[in-house]
Amino acid sequence: MSEITVDGRQGSAGPSLLEQEIPLQPMVLERAQAAFAGPVAELMRQASKRSVDDWVVTGCGDSFFAGLCAEVWFARRARRRLRPVHAMQLSRETYHALSPTSLVFAVSHSGTTARVIEAARAARAQGAFLVAVTSDGASALAQSADLWIDNCVRAERSNCRTASFQAVSLFMRMVADALAAISGESHRPARVGELEPYVDESRQQVGRLADGVLTGDHWVFTGSGLGLAAAEYGKAKCYEAATVAAHCVELEQFVHCEIFTVRPETRVMMVASTGRASSRARELAGGLGELGAVTLAVTDDDQLAAAVDHAVLLPAGMHEDDLPFFAALPLQWMALRMALLRGEDPDRVANKSVNRPLIDDSVLWEPPGDGRNTLVQA
Known part of the structure; x- marks a missing residue:
């Protein structure tokens, strides 16, 4: 590794x-x-x-x-x-x-x-x-x-x-x-003051993942509630740092739609804290195993951690409402490792010469006051 x-x-x-x-x-x-x-x-x-x-x-x-x-x-x-x-x-x-x-x-x-x-x-x-x-x-x-x-x-x-x-x-x-x-x-x-010891702990856990786990080309991130928000963030870091074409979907929506795209070796990252959605995440992990997917989780739920192929554990006793603050750390470390494994520069976002002007220099649309749409220069 x-x-x-x-x-x-x-x-x-x-x-x-x-x-x-x-x-x-x-x-x-x-x-x-x-x-x-x-x-x-x-x-x-x-x-x-x-x-x-x-x-x-x-x-x-x-x-x-x-x-x-x-x-x-x-x-x-x-x-x-x-x-x-x-x-x-x-x-x-x-x-x-x-x-x-x-x-x-x-x-x-x-x-x-x-x-x-x-x-x-x-x-x-x-x-x-x-x-x-x-x-x-x-x-x-x-x-x-x-x-x-x-x-x-x-x-x-x-x-x-x-x-x-x-x-x-x-x-x-x-x-x-x-x-x-x-x-x-x-x-x-x-409890953001409790993040300090988890910085290195999460780094070590991500560092112990085998290289092969992080080199897949088809990544799906999923979660519910705060887990979905953190999963969306983690997905974004993967394509920003590592130029990986990852995408994210809400946990139940995955079962109804995106599951049809899963093939052997698809990587599925689940973000969930104990309670609420973790039982559904365990069910999904079981089904994904039957399809040959490689399942990962960022979680403090021991049963979910046991149900997936690879788990990065959140601190025991973490309050569920603190999930985004803690989950962001291993997701960032993971994006960094994925970039290095692919030979990507994590500080150089792909396509930024097109991306940045589209974000900042686009013309502004104003609500019509006379029945016509209006565009003004930003």
């Missing part, structure tokens, strides 16, 4: 940015947790003044996956419905449902993502309370918002976003807990 290091790789003076940044996440998240306290309180104050009764989060890529986490936390912890909506879906198809009592979290790490800016404009046009979550307070997104939330991640250099996804997720978790407190419910905060 291969060591998880890129020291001495051709054309490199040392470890990749991805390898350097993964261990920094516990520190970044602890600082973010402290920094978010004031902004969350201000958000609650302004939302109360506006009588917000409709909660929406929009973004693209990792920002959307953070919204999937938020949907679960809002429901479980605050008993509120929050709708995660893809930015283009919101900006061009469903913005009509927004109103002055809607609050829209528009999430973009850079603040320059054209579709998120577009969604923000559509939300404002409907009178919604717009909250921009971005690292750049001078960005077009932040400047268009009623309230800017600094996502607290400045020094992230890896193309495989590490802490920025987790920081936004943490912020949304804190908002859910603040909403719960209004109703008299108290929840313990995310």
